[in-house]
Amino acid sequence: MRLYLEFVRRVFRRNAAYKVQYFTGLFNALLGLFIGVAIWRAAYGGSDIIDGIGKQEMVTYAVLGVLMRTLLTMNEYLIDSKIRSGEIAVDLLKPYHFLGYVLSVIIGDMIFNLWTKVLPVLIVSILVFHLTLPADPTAALLFLISLVLGFLVLYGFNLIFWLSAFWFHQTWSILTIKNAVILLVSGATIPLWFMPQSLADILAALPFKDIYFTPLAIYLGQVSGNEIVKALVVQAGWIIILHGLAALLWNRAQSKLVIQGG
Amino acid sequence: MSLIQVRDVRKEFQIARKREGFWGSVKGLFSHHYDTKIAVDGITFDIQSGEMIGFIGPNGAGKSTTIKMLTGILVPTSGEVTVLGRTPHKNREMNAANLGVVFGQRTQLWWDLPLIESIELLKYVYRIPENQFRRTLGMLSDLLEVNAFMNTPVRQLSLGQRMRGDLLAALIHEPPILFLDEPTIGLDIIAKERIRDLLVTINRERGVTVLLTTHDMADIEKTCDRMIIIDQGSLIYDGKLAALRAQYGKIRRLRVDFRNEPRSLQLDGAVLVNQEGLRCWFDFDKDDITASQLIARISEQEEIVDLTIEEPEIESIIKEIYEASSDAARQAKGEQEEQVLQLI
Numbered sequence: 001m002r003l004y005l006e007f008v009r010r011v012f013r014r015n016a017a018y019k020v021q022y023f024t025g026l027f028n029a030l031l032g033l034f035i036g037v038a039i040w041r042a043a044y045g046g047s048d049i050i051d052g053i054g055k056q057e058m059v060t061y062a063v064l065g066v067l068m069r070t071l072l073t074m075n076e077y078l079i080d081s082k083i084r085s086g087e088i089a090v091d092l093l094k095p096y097h098f099l100g101y102v103l104s105v106i107i108g109d110m111i112f113n114l115w116t117k118v119l120p121v122l123i124v125s126i127l128v129f130h131l132t133l134p135a136d137p138t139a140a141l142l143f144l145i146s147l148v149l150g151f152l153v154l155y156g157f158n159l160i161f162w163l164s165a166f167w168f169h170q171t172w173s174i175l176t177i178k179n180a181v182i183l184l185v186s187g188a189t190i191p192l193w194f195m196p197q198s199l200a201d202i203l204a205a206l207p208f209k210d211i212y213f214t215p216l217a218i219y220l221g222q223v224s225g226n227e228i229v230k231a232l233v234v235q236a237g238w239i240i241i242l243h244g245l246a247a248l249l250w251n252r253a254q255s256k257l258v259i260q261g262g
Numbered sequence: 263m264s265l266i267q268v269r270d271v272r273k274e275f276q277i278a279r280k281r282e283g284f285w286g287s288v289k290g291l292f293s294h295h296y297d298t299k300i301a302v303d304g305i306t307f308d309i310q311s312g313e314m315i316g317f318i319g320p321n322g323a324g325k326s327t328t329i330k331m332l333t334g335i336l337v338p339t340s341g342e343v344t345v346l347g348r349t350p351h352k353n354r355e356m357n358a359a360n361l362g363v364v365f366g367q368r369t370q371l372w373w374d375l376p377l378i379e380s381i382e383l384l385k386y387v388y389r390i391p392e393n394q395f396r397r398t399l400g401m402l403s404d405l406l407e408v409n410a411f412m413n414t415p416v417r418q419l420s421l422g423q424r425m426r427g428d429l430l431a432a433l434i435h436e437p438p439i440l441f442l443d444e445p446t447i448g449l450d451i452i453a454k455e456r457i458r459d460l461l462v463t464i465n466r467e468r469g470v471t472v473l474l475t476t477h478d479m480a481d482i483e484k485t486c487d488r489m490i491i492i493d494q495g496s497l498i499y500d501g502k503l504a505a506l507r508a509q510y511g512k513i514r515r516l517r518v519d520f521r522n523e524p525r526s527l528q529l530d531g532a533v534l535v536n537q538e539g540l541r542c543w544f545d546f547d548k549d550d551i552t553a554s555q556l557i558a559r560i561s562e563q564e565e566i567v568d569l570t571i572e573e574p575e576i577e578s579i580i581k582e583i584y585e586a587s588s589d590a591a592r593q594a595k596g597e598q599e600e601q602v603l604q605l606i
Binding site: 002003006007010013014017018085086087089090092093094095096257258 | 330333335336337351354355356358359361363365368370372373374375379382383386387388415
């Protein structure tokens, strides 16, 4: 365990070495914030309420969407580049779990994002957009739980795509498509309640909504009581399925590498 | 028992066959045709504790495949590999604790962080007790002279410094075996010398068994007693460097500067290979004629102003061996094809 904490620490510090990348990332997040809010304000026009969702609520949704996306920005090419450079051999030669290392890198990046990008953008949002706060501490806590589960759903989903590099060698195109799909149907930009009913029904059966939409709906109090528990259980279920698949894929990848030599 | 045993090891790869043209590539996505490529074709050798061995061969000869089987990253198709009495791929993590590995073209150091950060991380990776870690670190950093740049980010180090940092990282858990894959690649002549001296010290004073692959024959000459040469997956030489020289390097080249334009020289046992004005080059076999005999014969006929005798570089000996082995392989292949034709 100590080893993985040491990984996280180093990844955090490595991020700090790239100042230009940091400032462009921060600028990007701020830009996303203002654009997201502007679009929804324009969409609402003169009306204060659409489909039972208030304008201020929707602004809060957009702001939180940007914050979550900033937080959950992951290094998509970690495994891809290790395979292509052959560096994966060096990792396999070390007595640690490679996937534990990958998770440590992602968490290290996330902690860096949290302190240096999410916090400043959050402060700007509160000052400029008067963010709606959660109704009570319980709601805030449930949101945080759902947020962590949402991260794990996204991470499991991503891991499956990242590990595909063992077979495809080039993952840029499929990762780009994957990210576009997530952006559209996970609730990261458009809440599911504004989707056509038929599409919303399909999306309800898929794991995408469990990344962004579920935590955000809980924050805004759109889910209540038993429904919250149900939503959390669904998230947990997808985590088990996606991570199980990823583990299966990793075993296949390892034996492919060891028997076939990449 | 030997530290490392390799017994009749074979490694085949299945390589997906590439098809021609657009439709070929589309078909390739759905159905697979594999070609079998033999990377290592039944090699056997033993390495004793404390040896320092040069492991050489042309590109694609099967060197890194062999090294990867020794580390346990690859499983042999057949045959047996044993390192410290264990099968590497069945005990990869345990085997890893006994190995230090340096790939000259890569680094295991964290690029953006000070060198010490990568080294301290290895303390946790190998679970090295704190006082043992401090002791080893102290000894190794004095030996490798890395103290001056211990707190410099790795990306700011020169290639020679980085290589010393990589050696430190490979040795910090005090492995009895060190694998080096082209450790001097890209280094300037002084940095090369320094790495070679360090490798010799690590081998002699710390008793680490070293297996070194390289394309720079000077690396081998200056560090290794024993040399293993493989080509096209087969072992073609395993023995002392000196014996190799004696076996292959019998031809000497004599360069002579004459006072006057030489007339046709009558020389038994030597061949005129080149002439530029008053300067001539002769090749001779030192078993047929001694240098002094040859010089005596020449000076009987012409007046010599200056001369030198060149011993063949180890490189040209190796080149001769590679060429002989690929000729043999080509011949074997030709015969096979002939047989096939006869069958038709």
